[in-house]
Structure formats: structure tokens, C-alpha cells
Amino acid sequence: MKLLVTGGAGYIGSIVTRQLLAAGHQVEILDDLSKGFRDNVPDGVPFHQLSIHDVAQVLTPDAGFDGVLHFAAKIAVEESVSNPGLYWDTNVRGTLDLLDAVRAAGTPRLIFSSTGTVHGNVSGDDPSAKITEDAPVAPTNPYSSSKLMIDLMLAGECGGSNLGAVSLRYFNAAGASLSDAGHLGERHEPETHLIPIALQAAAGDRGEFFLFGDDYDTPDGTCIRDYIHVEDLATAHLLALDNTEPGQHKIFNLGNGNGYSNKQVIDVVREVTGAKLPVTLAPRRDGDAVVVVASSEKARRELGWVPTKPRLSDIIADAWTFYQYDKGRS
Numbered sequence: 531m532k533l534l535v536t537g538g539a540g541y542i543g544s545i546v547t548r549q550l551l552a553a554g555h556q557v558e559i560l561d562d563l564s565k566g567f568r569d570n571v572p573d574g575v576p577f578h579q580l581s582i583h584d585v586a587q588v589l590t591p592d593a594g595f596d597g598v599l600h601f602a603a604k605i606a607v608e609e610s611v612s613n614p615g616l617y618w619d620t621n622v623r624g625t626l627d628l629l630d631a632v633r634a635a636g637t638p639r640l641i642f643s644s645t646g647t648v649h650g651n652v653s654g655d656d657p658s659a660k661i662t663e664d665a666p667v668a669p670t671n672p673y674s675s676s677k678l679m680i681d682l683m684l685a686g687e688c689g690g691s692n693l694g695a696v697s698l699r700y701f702n703a704a705g706a707s708l709s710d711a712g713h714l715g716e717r718h719e720p721e722t723h724l725i726p727i728a729l730q731a732a733a734g735d736r737g738e739f740f741l742f743g744d745d746y747d748t749p750d751g752t753c754i755r756d757y758i759h760v761e762d763l764a765t766a767h768l769l770a771l772d773n774t775e776p777g778q779h780k781i782f783n784l785g786n787g788n789g790y791s792n793k794q795v796i797d798v799v800r801e802v803t804g805a806k807l808p809v810t811l812a813p814r815r816d817g818d819a820v821v822v823v824a825s826s827e828k829a830r831r832e833l834g835w836v837p838t839k840p841r842l843s844d845i846i847a848d849a850w851t852f853y854q855y856d857k858g859r860s
């Protein structure tokens with residue numbers, strides 16, 4: 531297929547691009563490089579340094595794209611609380627601009643990066659409860675609200691056209707793609723995610739590591755998340771591309787179904803890196819949900835998706851290999 535990847539110079543989009551190319555697809559990337567990196571774009575892949583708002587310049591009726599994978603977005607929960615307008619503009623209005631282009635071009639397929647956090651605290655009362663696609667939605671911050679709005683927009687768009695769309699609701703993406711061609715991994719600036727921040731601290735590259743809250747209603751008082759290896763996430767995109775159906779919007783939750791508390795994650799970071807990793811307790815972070823763990827039974831059943839690296843220690847080991855590689859080249 532000929533595919534447009536928005537946000538393909540970022541963390542997840544670049545790793546999905548690597549898998550799409552390996553599977554023989556033809557890829558073009560649109561990214562404004564506000565957060566992504568030009569060197570994440572493989573040689574020979576047409577690159578359009580453009581805002582998502584200008585996507586119609588690339589996704590034209592004549593361009594012949596068979597599908598779009600839409601990663602371009604603002605992604606930081608805390609920033610979304612302090613600056614919600616940025617999230618409505620980039621994520622919601624940006625996707626409206628994309629849908630206008632998709633409609634005008636008659637593009638048949640769209641895969642969207644949604645998030646498990648659209649459900650908010652649905653499993654808060656029962657930490658063992660896994661979140662299914664039909665669980666109630668109750669986002670706790672504007673970032674997650676923006677993703678839910680887009681899921682709803684896609685449902686409506688498919689209902690009125692031949693577009694086949696899939697929302698992949700990622701739980702917590704982590705790890706890296708290690709390859710002789712060069713490793714790809716997480717290098718957000720500023721970094722907000724637990725695992726890369728803990729690795730920076732373990733490497734001695736960060737003054738202090740702050741643990742946001744230890745008074746939650748969980749066994750050790752810290753929040754619980756479901757970490758999924760980014761390469762397993764990427765594979766789901768290829769399966770979803772083959773699973774779109776005209777006029778239908780489908781949703782799949784992507785996680786391992788294993789909840790790890792923030793304290794457990796820190797312990798695994800200590801094991802993998804051999805560092806002591808001192809922790810400074812800090813207040814709760816605005817907008818955080820308490821327990822977020824996926825049921826991915828639907829993705830396994832309908833897409834045939836099987837995560838290959840479910841162990842948290844393997845996920846963190848790959849992230850650590852990437853961290854050292856990235857540090858070595860900068």
C-alpha cells in the first residue's frame with residue numbers, strides 16, 4: 531500500500547514506519563519536527579516538513595494514498611492541563627483538517643493513535659479489572675479528552691462514508707527498536723514518561739527522580755500502568771491496516787494486561803541498570819489516573835495480535851540500550 535504517516539519523525543511513528551517498509555509498503559512522512567527528529571526518517575522516504583493543518587498539500591486527490599496512519603499530536607498530560615488550547619488545536623482541529631483531506635481524496639483507510647487513558651479511572655476500585663473497549667469513558671485531562679473526541683469523530687465519519695478507520699488505544703508505550711540500521715527510541719523533549727526519566731536518573735544525567743504520589747488507593751500507594759513494547763504496538767498497526775472495513779470504525783486496546791506500580795517500575799529499572807536510583811517523593815501529578823490496565827482480548831481475537839515482548843524487564847532493557855546508544859552519539 532501507499533501510506534502517509536503523520537508524526538512519522540516521532541517515537542512510535544518512526545518505529546511503525548520501519549515495520550511498514552520491512553513489510554514492503556511505500557511510505558511518505560508528514561511531520562512539522564516540533565518534537566520529532568529528521569534523522570528518524572529513513573533514507574529514501576519522502577519527507578514533508580509540514581503542520582498537520584496543511585496535510586491537504588500532501589494528501590491530494592491525485593496522490594493515490596491507500597491509507598493514513600495518524601500519529602501527529604501533542605502528547606504530554608501535564609502540559610494539556612495547563613495549556614488545553616494547544617491540545618484542541620493540534621489534536622482535534624489537526625484531525626479535522628486531516629479528515630477534510632481524507633474525504634476530498636477518497637482515502638479508504640485511517641489508523642489513529644488513541645490512548646487507554648480515555649477511560650480515566652474506570653478500574654480504580656478494582657486493580658485487577660482490565661479495561662475493555664466498551665468500558666465507560668471518563669478522561670481525566672485534556673490530552674485524553676482530545677483523543678476521545680477524535681475517536682468519536684472517526685466513528686461519525688465512517689458512519690457517513692466509505693472510510694474504514696481503526697483507533698488503536700495504546701496503553702503505556704515503552705522500549706525501543708534495536709537494529710543494525712540504527713536504534714529508534716524515545717527521546718521526547720521535555721521527557722515526561724516514567725521509564726525514560728528513571729533511566730536518565732539511573733545514568734546520572736538527571737539531578738533528582740521525583741515519584742509523583744504514594745498515597746493512591748493501590749497496594750503500594752503508587753499509580754499502576756500497563757507497559758507495552760513499542761515494537762509490539764507497531765505490529766498491531768500493520769494488522770489493523772489489513773482489518774479496516776469500508777464504513778466501519780473499530781477500536782482496539784493494546785496492552786499486555788499486566789499492571790505495574792510506579793515503585794515496581796523503579797525496582798526493575800534498578801535491576802536492569804545496576805544503579806541505586808534514589809527517589810524523591812513529590813505531590814501527585816495533575817490529571818493522573820490511578821490504575822490503567824488493558825484487556826487486549828479483542829485485538830488478539832480479531833487482529834491475531836500477539837505481543838512478543840511482554841516482560842517489563844525486557845521492555846526496560848531495550849529502552850536502556852537505546853538510551854546509552856543515543857547518549858553516545860550526541
Ligand SMILES: NC(=O)c1ccc[n+]([C@@H]2O[C@H](COP(=O)([O-])OP(=O)(O)OC[C@H]3O[C@@H](n4cnc5c(N)ncnc54)[C@H](O)[C@@H]3O)[C@@H](O)[C@H]2O)c1
Nearest residue numbers: 537539540541542562564565566581582602603643700703
Ligand atoms: N507514547 C505513548 O505512551 C503514547 C500512548 C498512547 C498514545 N500515544 C499517541 O501516539 C502518537 C505518537 O506518540 P509518540 O510518543 O511517538 O510522540 P512523539 O512526540 O514522539 O511523536 C509525535 C510526532 O508528531 C509531530 N507533531 C506534533 N505536532 C505536529 C503538528 N502540528 N503537525 C505535524 N506534526 C506534528 C511531532 O514533531 C512528533 O514527531 C501520539 O498521537 C500520541 O498521543 C502515545
Ligand SMILES: O=c1ccn([C@@H]2O[C@H](COP(=O)(O)OP(=O)(O)O[C@H]3O[C@H](CO)[C@H](O)[C@H](O)[C@H]3O)[C@@H](O)[C@H]2O)c(=O)[nH]1
Nearest residue numbers: 605606645646647700701722723724727740741742753815
Ligand atoms: O518523573 C516521573 C514521571 C512519571 N511518573 C508517574 O509515572 C506514571 C506513568 O506516567 P507516564 O507519564 O509515563 O505515563 P502516563 O500514564 O501519564 O501516560 C499517558 O500519557 C501518554 C502520553 O504522554 C499516553 O497517552 C499514555 O497512553 C497515557 O497513559 C504516572 O503515575 C506518573 O505520575 C513519576 O512518578 N515520575
